[in-house]
Structure formats: C-alpha cells, structure tokens
Amino acid sequence: MKEEDEDNEISARRETAIQQSGKGLQDLLIRLNTKEDRQLERLEDVERLTDIIHAHRVKRARSKEIACAIIRFVKEE
16 A cells, blocks of 8 residues: 555656646747747848848938938837
C-alpha cells in the first residue's frame, strides 16, 4: 500500500512537471512570436522609410523636405 502511494505521488509529480514544462514552452513560443512580430514591424518601417527617402531623392528634394517626410511618417506611427 505504501509503495502504491509513493508511486502515485511520483506519477503526480511527473505529471505536474510535464504540465509546467509545457506551459513554459508555450510561454516561450508566445514570447518568440511576439519578438518576431516586432522585428517584422520594424523591418516594414525601415523599408517604408527607405521608399520615402528614395522617392524624395528621385524628385531631387532638399534634405529639409526629406526630413519633414520622415517626421510625418514617424508621427503617423
């Protein structure tokens, strides 16, 4: 009887450890996905700023006009 209780306790501890490690993995995956989403957003922002600067350079805009366009973009975000 005592061995059975010990076996049940060990099984319960294992199950708890498995559940906790699973939750830890889920939390880790969520953090990684969130981090990846932020990186993609930053990449999109950099690409958009590059497009803005390139478009103004093609129009031979002055640095002041380019700076204003960048500021407008930043304020939009």
